[in-house]
Amino acid sequence: MSHRKLIQFILLSIPLLFLATSPLYFSSYIVSFLLILCFYVALTQGWNMFSGYSGYTSIGYVAFYGIGMYTSGILLGFLPYPITILCGGLVSGLVAMALGPAILRVKGIYYLIVTFTLSEAMKNALIFWEDVSGGSFGRIIPSQDSLLVYYLIVAVAFVSIIVAYAIKNSKFGLGLFLINDDELAAEAMGVNTKKYKLIGFLVSCVFAGVIGGIMAGRFGYMDPRMIFDTAISFQVVIMALLGGTRQVLGPIVGTVLLVTLSEFVFGGQFVNQFVIILGVLIILLVIFMPMGVIEFVKSLRTKRFKFKVG
Amino acid sequence: MRIPQKGIRLPILQITDIFQMIIASLAIGSLYALLGIGLNVVYSVTRLVNIAHGDWLMLGAYLTYSLFSFYQISPIISLAVVGLVTGSIGGLLYKSLFSRIVHRAKSLAEVEVNSYLIFFGLLLVVENLVTLRFSSLTRGYSWGANPITYFGVSILVNRLFTAIFSAVIIAALVVVMRATWLGKAIRFAMDDRDAAKLMGVNVERIFALCCTIGFAIAGMAGNLVGMIYEVSPTMGLSYTLIAFTVIVLAGTGNFGGTLLAGLSLGFAETFGVYFTTPALRVIIAYSILIIVVVLRRRGS
């Protein structure tokens, strides 16, 4: 293993070790916080590996999370937990395969509109489909051992980081970045944009489905409004943009910053004042740091260097 | 527990019923057209993606509500005030925020991407500021809820006013666009902004003006909406979606077409609601939107 890879491996294993052993010496409040943190890291990473890399910004990611959770939740009565999680991912993937070719035709704001509307439509469809969802009142499902849920979330968070890293450094990832820069040019260069977009979209949605499948075991209860919460879609986008969508570290940095801020300053509620700050943050971000925190910090360093040389 | 009606029913329609529905369609359709035009003015000319369009509407609605509840100012008079306030917000925001991304961007696509993020931030700020001030409960007031009846067909005064006002605004815009030098300048800026500059058009001022007009229209639409429906801090998004549906149908830059698109949508909704249940209606509306967007943008 090369020098650099060794360092990266160590950097990754330390937090992993920390998270794995946390339940032993931290209170359940902290462990719960870490669970939320890993949840958002996984979700944001899953979003970023397609939407961030390719520029197909979606604000409806929560829909696939919801599909995964509902699938898993319903099946929990009949099948063991690990299987229901996989089913969550599977159904999510199937829906992505079905809808992908249609919605990936559009881009920019239209993609934005479509993804948002899709998410809302699914929410309303589930509210309407009362036999499955219990309508507005929701439905009770068997909850799972919270420690198990915790470890599964930690695991999927790390898997998402590894997958995001793998994609970024592969030919496939390069293709996505090219699509982001100029889709026509990418097509002209021989990139099969349709295929790449669909695969990226699929992978991203499967992640959301798996995460949803895992989280089905956490609450013991599901209702459409709680799960298909547009706030989750928005938060994921903000966290990815904050950190920087072109890095693997980006979503992690963005997530840690925001979740920590929300938890310790605002008691974990995305309360009105917090959201206002979030809004102002985004505006400042776009104007001063459009590439995200990490790139901004990098650019500060190079500016300082230039200044020294004169 | 209420068991909702499901499925589709096909009752027998009377002629007067049909006329009634046509009138209702025109009323709601003109409001939709107004929504669409407010958004179109901003997007087609400046390429800024105003996803907070419905929130300026919401501000207008709340402003009207406050003026009406606390100072008994009639919503008709407050229209002017609301238009001025939201319009100025548009102009100011352009000068302070939007102009930066317009100038910095190297392509129109870049303007779009950066703009929807900024508008998203604004959306969060505005909605939550209003929630802090007014709480998230829905509010409402009643104005003009009395019907006028002609030949057995009746329409509520507030809806009639909405339709007339919308029609006037849209007509005024179309006239300005076709017949005045200002309108021509806007069309040049829409077509090719560098070329417009070379003609002597002060494109900066045009953009600021378009934002002012677009936001003012949104606010005034909110004023009208408040007369008819309830208001809540999160009402903005559904109106934004409607506005986008209208401009997708009409095509950007096509102001006359926006009227037609709005009216069509009004018809689709009114007749659609009649045949199905409310819950299904939202799903159908969203599905139509997705289908329209996907089909319209094929190959784009």
Add this chain to the structure above:
Amino acid sequence: MYCLSVNDLSVAYGGAQVLWNVSFNVEEKGITALLGSNGAGKSTILKTISGLMNPISGEIVFEGRDVTHLPTYKRVENGMCLVPEGRRLFSSLSVQENLEAGAYNKRARLRMNDTIERIYQLFPVLKERKKQSARTLSGGEQQMLAIGRGLMSLPTLFMLDEPSLGLAPLLVSRIFEAIRRIKSEGETVLIVEQNVWNSLRIADSVNILENGRITIQGSGEELAESEIIKKAYLGL
């Protein structure tokens, strides 16, 4: 006093410097040419002079006034007009509407109808097609429309960016003929071109641009005789 004076202009684009300390003058009532091959920076100069791009240093003086940081529309109002590369016509508008667009500035607006008649005399084919949409015109016709549109603004300085680009040789001579006529009516013209042969024949004063720097300056006749030019640019 020169109509236009460009002093020590340096321009960067996309993080890379494109023009280095470019200086030249444009005399009144004559044709000044800026020649060079592709990538030499010719379009950048005109864009900077007209205000579409900003220089990192240097100044642009028009009729004695410093216009370096003036916004484009003000420069147009003062009488600087650019017919841009690739014409940039308003494709959704007709021939007549494009011409009227050219008269947008307040000075020109008052005399719009007279000016349009003059343009139709200069380019009769435009009159035939006046209701047609600009995008239905052929390349040569579009160039004529672009030139006509520029003249509609009643410019004191008339600038053209590669007017012969993409046109067949016959049309190229027609365009250059038109430019010569425009000059003979008293206009000051600044033209940027790759087509050296035709440009040398009509230009009074010539500047050669190579890799962002002015390398040779002189009158049109001098350079047409010059051995260097003949070898480098005319392949003789």
